[in-house]
Amino acid sequence: xxxxxxxxxxxxxxxxxxxxxxxxxxxxxxxxxxxxxxxxxxxxxxxxxxxxxxxxxxxxxxxxxxxxxxxxxxxxxxxxxxxxxxxxxxxxxxxxxxxxxxxxxxxxxxxxxxxxxxxxxxxxxxxxxxxxxxxxxxxxxxxxxxxxxxxxxxxxxxxxxxxxxxxxxxxxxxxxxxxxxxxxxxxxxxxxxxxxxxxxxxxxxxxxxxxxxxxxxxxxxxxxxxxxxxxxxxxxxxxxxxxxxxxxxxxxxxxxxxxxxxxxxxxxxxxxxxxxxxxxxxxxxxxxxxxxxxxxxxxxxxxxxxxxxxxxxxxxxxxxxxxxxxxxxxxxxxxxxxxxxxxxxxxxxxxxxxxxxxxxxxxxxxxxxxxxxxxxxxxxxxxxxxxxxxxxxxxxxxxxxxxxxxxxxxxxxxxxxxxxxxxxxxxxxxxxxxxxxxxxxxxxxxxxxxxxxxxxxxxxxxxxxxxxxxxxxxxxxxxxxxxxxxxxxxxxxxxxxxxxxxxxxxxxxxxxxxxxxxxxxxxxxxxxxxxxxxxxxxxxxxxxxxxxxxxxxxxxxxxxxxxxxxxxxxxxxxxxxxxxxxxxxxxxxxxxxxxxxxxxxxxxxxxxxxxxxxxxxxxxxxxxxxxxxxxxxxxxxxxxxxxxxxxxxxxxxxxxxxxxxxxxxxxxxxxxxxxxxxxxxxxxxxxxxxxxxxxxxxxxxxxxxxxxxxxxxxxxxxxxxxxxx
Amino acid sequence: xxxxxxxxxxxxxxxxxxxxxxxxxxxxxxxxxxxxxxxxxxxxxxxxxxxxxxxxxxxxxxxxxxxxxxxxxxxxxxxxxxxxxxxxxxxxxxxxxxxxxxxxxxxxxxxxxxxxxxxxxxxxxxxxxxxxxxxxxxxxxxxxxxxxxxxxxxxxxxxxxxxxxxxxxxxxxxxxxxxxxx
Numbered sequence: 051x052x053x054x055x056x057x058x059x060x061x062x063x064x065x066x067x068x069x070x071x072x073x074x075x076x077x078x079x080x081x082x083x084x085x086x087x088x089x090x091x092x093x094x095x096x097x098x099x100x101x102x103x104x105x106x107x108x109x110x111x112x113x114x115x116x117x118x119x120x121x122x123x124x125x126x127x128x129x130x131x132x133x134x135x136x137x138x139x140x141x142x143x144x145x146x147x148x149x150x151x152x153x154x155x156x157x158x159x160x161x162x163x164x165x166x167x168x169x170x171x172x173x174x175x176x177x178x179x180x181x182x183x184x185x186x187x188x189x190x191x192x193x194x195x196x197x198x199x200x201x202x203x204x205x206x207x208x209x210x211x212x213x214x215x216x217x218x219x220x221x222x223x224x225x226x227x228x229x230x231x232x233x234x235x236x237x238x239x240x241x242x243x244x245x246x247x248x249x250x251x252x253x254x255x256x257x258x259x260x261x262x263x264x265x266x267x268x269x270x271x272x273x274x275x276x277x278x279x280x281x282x283x284x285x286x287x288x289x290x291x292x293x294x295x296x297x298x299x300x301x302x303x304x305x306x307x308x309x310x311x312x313x314x315x316x317x318x319x320x321x322x323x324x325x326x327x328x329x330x331x332x333x334x335x336x337x338x339x340x341x342x343x344x345x346x347x348x349x350x351x352x353x354x355x356x357x358x359x360x361x362x363x364x365x366x367x368x369x370x371x372x373x374x375x376x377x378x379x380x381x382x383x384x385x386x387x388x389x390x391x392x393x394x395x396x397x398x399x400x401x402x403x404x405x406x407x408x409x410x411x412x413x414x415x416x417x418x419x420x421x422x423x424x425x426x427x428x429x430x431x432x433x434x435x436x437x438x439x440x441x442x443x444x445x446x447x448x449x450x451x452x453x454x455x456x457x458x459x460x461x462x463x464x465x466x467x468x469x470x471x472x473x474x475x476x477x478x479x480x481x482x483x484x485x486x487x488x489x490x491x492x493x494x495x496x497x498x499x500x501x502x503x504x505x506x507x508x509x510x511x512x513x514x515x516x517x518x519x520x521x522x523x524x525x526x527x528x529x530x531x532x533x534x535x536x537x538x539x540x541x542x543x544x545x546x547x548x549x550x551x552x553x554x555x556x557x558x559x560x561x562x563x564x565x566x567x568x569x570x571x572x573x574x575x576x577x578x579x580x581x582x583x584x585x586x587x588x589x590x591x592x593x594x595x596x597x598x599x600x601x602x603x604x605x606x607x608x609x610x611x612x613x614x615x616x617x618x619x620x621x622x623x624x625x626x627x628x629x630x631x632x633x634x635x636x637x638x639x640x641x642x643x644x645x646x647x648x649x650x651x652x653x654x655x656x657x658x659x660x661x662x663x664x665x666x667x668x669x670x671x672x673x674x675x676x677x678x679x680x681x682x683x684x685x686x687x688x689x690x691x692x693x694x695x696x697x698x699x700x701x702x703x704x705x706x707x708x709x710x711x712x713x714x715x716x717x718x719x720x721x722x723x724x725x726x727x728x729x730x731x732x733x734x735x736x737x738x739x740x741x742x743x744x745x746x747x748x749x750x751x752x753x754x755x756x757x758x759x760x761x762x763x764x765x766x767x768x769x770x771x772x773x774x775x
Numbered sequence: 776x777x778x779x780x781x782x783x784x785x786x787x788x789x790x791x792x793x794x795x796x797x798x799x800x801x802x803x804x805x806x807x808x809x810x811x812x813x814x815x816x817x818x819x820x821x822x823x824x825x826x827x828x829x830x831x832x833x834x835x836x837x838x839x840x841x842x843x844x845x846x847x848x849x850x851x852x853x854x855x856x857x858x859x860x861x862x863x864x865x866x867x868x869x870x871x872x873x874x875x876x877x878x879x880x881x882x883x884x885x886x887x888x889x890x891x892x893x894x895x896x897x898x899x900x901x902x903x904x905x906x907x908x909x910x911x912x913x914x915x916x917x918x919x920x921x922x923x924x925x926x927x928x929x930x931x932x933x934x935x936x937x938x939x940x941x942x943x944x945x946x947x948x949x950x951x952x953x954x955x956x957x
Contacts, residue, residue: 123814123817124857129951132927582857643825
């Protein structure tokens with residue numbers, strides 16, 4: 051106890067450790083003691099029923115890990131081994147089997163065999179992620195809850211370049227693309243990654259890694275046609291002298307529209323053209339220099355919520371989003387002596403997007419430095435510094451406006467991490483990111499992770515971390531005028547004398563006082579091989595959130611624009627807290643040398659609570675209602691012979707109740723069946739047929755209140771892929 | 776809602792995290808490990824055996840022999856007793872040429888490069904899969920030779936040697952090799 055009191059000297063008086071040792075809280079930490087264990091179990095069991103069959107299926111035979119996440123490398127196929135870097139994963143390299151986090155990897159082989167054609171669609175393969183399409187060009191994607199069109203707790207990167215827009219810290223998924231054949235792998239970490247990656251890695255990190263240009267030599271032509279899209283792409287790679295390589299690609303895609311619930315075409319077809327390159331130069335055996343860049347341009351149709359002015363009626367307008375942009379990235383990686391590595395990376399990104407509600411131009415400059423070294427036999431230290439400048443220029447409309455119209459923001463950051471080999475089979479990783487941003491000032495995001503290699507077949511890990519989502523421009527500066535209506539204003543505490551029938555305007559308002567959203571996450575995991583041909587990966591999480599953003603209602607009298615009107619303002623504030631918890635199960639089964647099965651099962655729940663002072667009417671419920679409690683997937687990859695491949699994938703997603711313009715709408719649970727058959731008559735030629743959503747004509751996956759509802763139709767396509775020298 | 780008021784309170788103290796980081800630096804544990812490169816190479820070695828077909832008269836044990844200085848360490852011992860088809864793997868460390876007669880797989884370490892021609896001569900025509908990780912070893916007659924390209928392990932195959940030793944390499948293996956010598 052004396053030692054504890056010594057520790058207590060470091061801490062403020064309201065937060066002394068012995069307080070809880072001496073209180074009944076010690077027992078209340080265990081959920082069962084608080085609620086009565088059987089009661090808790092019963093409630094949960096009842097909620098389980100819808101997906102029990104899937105759960106049993108998942109647990110009994112399949113489950114999920116990719117081979118990479120398996121306990122040891124012997125589980126991996128030759129293709130997978132060849133595609134993996136000796137050191138991979140997160141900021142520093144390390145075999146996936148030794149990562150103390152819930153990691154899943156989509157390999158190039160998975161990408162090719164999925165038959166999926168866009169990056170957001172590929173993420174359906176990750177157990178634990180919720181991927182839902184809103185219309186043909188909009189997705190809601192999130193990890194461990196909090197999904198929505200404006201989901202903002204996931205960090206997404208491609209080759210180290212951040213893909214989320216700094217405007218609202220979410221991702222415009224329609225402009226995230228490259229040649230899918232050039233992707234080496236997609237690493238997905240569920241759970242906080244803030245200690246390495248910084249703000250916004252609250253519930254997960256998605257890292258898309260493209261191939262070294264040395265591995266994409268020669269030519270590739272792909273053409274695809276079907277009722278979902280028509281596309282053509284081409285890439286060529288060649289050597290530049292003895293130790294340099296280069297590739298360039300161009301791609302054009304025409305995506306078809308979805309349908310509405312009456313089976314009529316929805317106005318959401320889209321097209322995009324892009325081109326890019328990557329060059330790698332290795333002047334010495336120690337140095338790799340990489341220069342890469344892309345440019346793109348596209349038009350996406352949409353039917354979006356629009357309010358022309360105060361006296362108009364809010365409507366859904368058919369509109370085209372015009373977007374273009376580009377980026378250029380340079381990276382220098384130097385391997386110093388054994389186990390030591392230095393990396394300098396800088397990039398510039400320009401993005402423009404304009405639709406009927408808003409125009410935006412955003413320039414991002416980023417500089418990042420990392421160094422990793424073996425400090426002593428037992429300590430491996432990684433540290434880094436980062437600096438980012440964001441300049442934006444917003445074109446406001448009456449529907450959506452930003453004040454000020456342009457803003458310059460900067461982020462400085464540093465991280466340090468120590469991986470300690472406590473014993474032969476026990477590793478402790480501790481570290482933190484420290485960051486300064488212009489919205490909330492200083493932020494820290496620490497984590498501690500422990501990995502126990504219990505035996506050759508069994509690995510256990512646990513982690514404790516804190517992560518934050520720092521406010522974005524939207525949180526502080528936005529105003530969205532949603533709807534105006536004429537109504538008697540009867541609130542006695544309201545903004546004063548307004549005649550019956552006066553105009554009322556419902557608006558969402560940013561708030562300069564918004565704080566960072568915070569999570570403290572507890573995670574436990576197991577990876578193992580119950581049999582040499584089966585791998586199993588289980589992770590459980592318990593996240594405690596604080597300061598989640600709400601929309602607090604207040605009534606004001608507003609005189610401009612005329613006429614005088616009542617403003618029903620929903621201002622951002624941090625009045626929501628709560629917990630989420632869940633279980634993710636991943637397995638793979640190598641049935642024989644020609645047949646592999648992957649399975650995944652996810653169960654997760656959110657329990658949100660508004661502060662007693664909150665006047666937000668929707669938020670707590672919405673967060674809970676947009677979470678599919680259970681998800682299941684089963685993928686089969688079968689090599690019929692040397693030339694024929696047959697792939698089948700089945701996905702189940704539980705029902706959710708997102709909010710559209712009319713209120714909460716039920717999106718029933720759905721099953722999705724994808725199939726692909728590919729024939730490779732020659733080594734350099736592949737012909738394939740693929741179909742998505744084969745089980746039904748159409749189904750909804752998500753509704754967003756600002757987009758006219760659409761449903762995902764069945765799609766089929768044929769593809770030809772040709773490689774040449 | 777399940778709450779952890781006091782624990783949460785503790786976890787929100789930056790000073791505590793700092794204290795824990797400082798504390799962690801004083802920990803001095805005991806550890807020794809093998810390089811990631813050889814962990815990968817061991818996995819390749821295992822995969823090679825699954826894509827190779829030995830003559831039917833080969834016994835029920837596949838002896839995997841490491842000749843020369845062993846860089847795999849205990850990673851390779853994980854293969855002990857693993858099954859390949861209907862045969863079991865047995866890992867051995869051997870440093871004398873005349874004891875290689877019972878081996879079905881021989882990994883020739885770099886430290887034994889000088890003895891490579893002599894070793895290949897010893898096993899010539901016998902159903903032995905020779906594997907190395909020395910640049911140029913495939914052209915000398917080693918059946919599968921691993922290399923590193925960038926940060927990745929690759930391999931080349933000598934199909935002629937495999938044939939003369941009476942082994943069948945699967946077409947998939949040959950497809951994935953960076954170079955096939957015929």
